């Protein structure tokens with residue numbers, strides 16, 4: 483309010499100065515007194531209206547009251563000046579006419595703009611109310627460049643995002659239910675068979691128990707992965723971070739997976755740049771990423787193919803690891819989606835060694851939680867997944 487009053491006084495002083503320059507000091511002083519009084523009264527009235535906004539009601543009423551204050555001060559100013567300063571009735575008449583005309587036009591244009599703005603505000607409100615009631619197929623559809631249009635665009639983007647997140651969640655629940663049902667159904671059949679004494683000879687019995695164990699294993703690792711993924715996505719991370727030498731971690735993981743690779747006649751080797759800087763990471767989690775990526779590569783590489791894991795500095799403060807295989811590669815349409823939870827491309831779900839489609843989603847969550855990035859790189863042959871981690875120097 484003080485700034486409003488100061489503005490009124492300064493504006494009055496400028497007007498008074500101009501008057502004094504043209505009509506002399508006495509006219510200047512009179513102008514100053516009238517305009518300071520009027521200006522301060524207008525500012526006080528405007529503040530009183532704004533202070534009582536919640537009692538006055540909608541924006542339309544607030545606009546109207548403020549416009550009425552502005553019009554009243556114009557009318558009073560014209561009236562006082564006509565009374566005190568004009569000599570000729572002719573001048574006074576035309577001044578009143580012009581001032582009234584200008585005031586009316588200003589009110590009309592203000593109302594026009596106000597109506598547009600309020601219609602936009604209504605559109606935003608209606609959209610938000612519909613979203614609150616659960617609808618996701620709505621949009622404000624405000625066009626233009628002004629603040630309200632930008633507000634509308636933000637609201638539309640939010641609604642679109644909500645809709646896609648809900649779709650993803652529904653898809654996730656459907657996938658989880660499906661993936662839980664398959665092993666559970668097998669388990670039920672196996673257990674029923676044993677329970678009904680259908681299995682009598684010890685060899686079959688052992689076989690059934692082995693299959694039960696496999697299914698229980700699949701179930702618990704699926705639930706473990708899901709739990710891990712939801713924790714990662716919620717940002718609930720309780721790892722200790724250490725200095726990790728990525729080269730050693732790669733070597734270790736490859737050695738651990740060698741039997742698995744040899745079973746499929748796939749050659750696995752590492753190509754490590756000398757003197758790799760350390761990264762700050764949790765070694766178990768990064769090993770898990772390496773394991774997922776190398777497992778995928780081995781799984782998709784036919785006999786006599788090869789998998790190469792390379793690690794090299796990417797920039798001064800980042801290390802890049804690449805897992806390249808000589809398998810069939812990933813088709814264009816799937817490339818965007820392989821990092822989504824439960825995505826399995828190219829009929830993978832039907833493979834006997836198929837997983838749940840969580841490996842890459844978990845790997846991405848882990849790498850991003852370390853401040854890194856993971857992506858599918860272009861490759862002439864096979865698949866090439868790369869990830870980048872900041873070094874301790876970064």
Ligand SMILES: Nc1ncnc2c1ncn2[C@@H]1O[C@H](COP(=O)(O)OP(=O)(O)OP(=O)(O)O)[C@@H](O)[C@H]1O
Pocket residue numbers: 774778779780782807809810811812820821825826827828830836837838839840841842843865
């Ligand atoms: N090296 C690869 N070559 C070809 N396709 C791949 C490769 N890696 C991943 N994919 C494709 O991406 C899909 C998703 O991989 P992801 O690791 O997330 O799941 P998964 O391996 O099917 O199951 P999980 O990892 O949970 O055991 C795979 O089903 C497969 O279609």
Ligand SMILES: [Mg+2]
Pocket residue numbers: 774777778837840841842
């Ligand atoms: Mg996998």
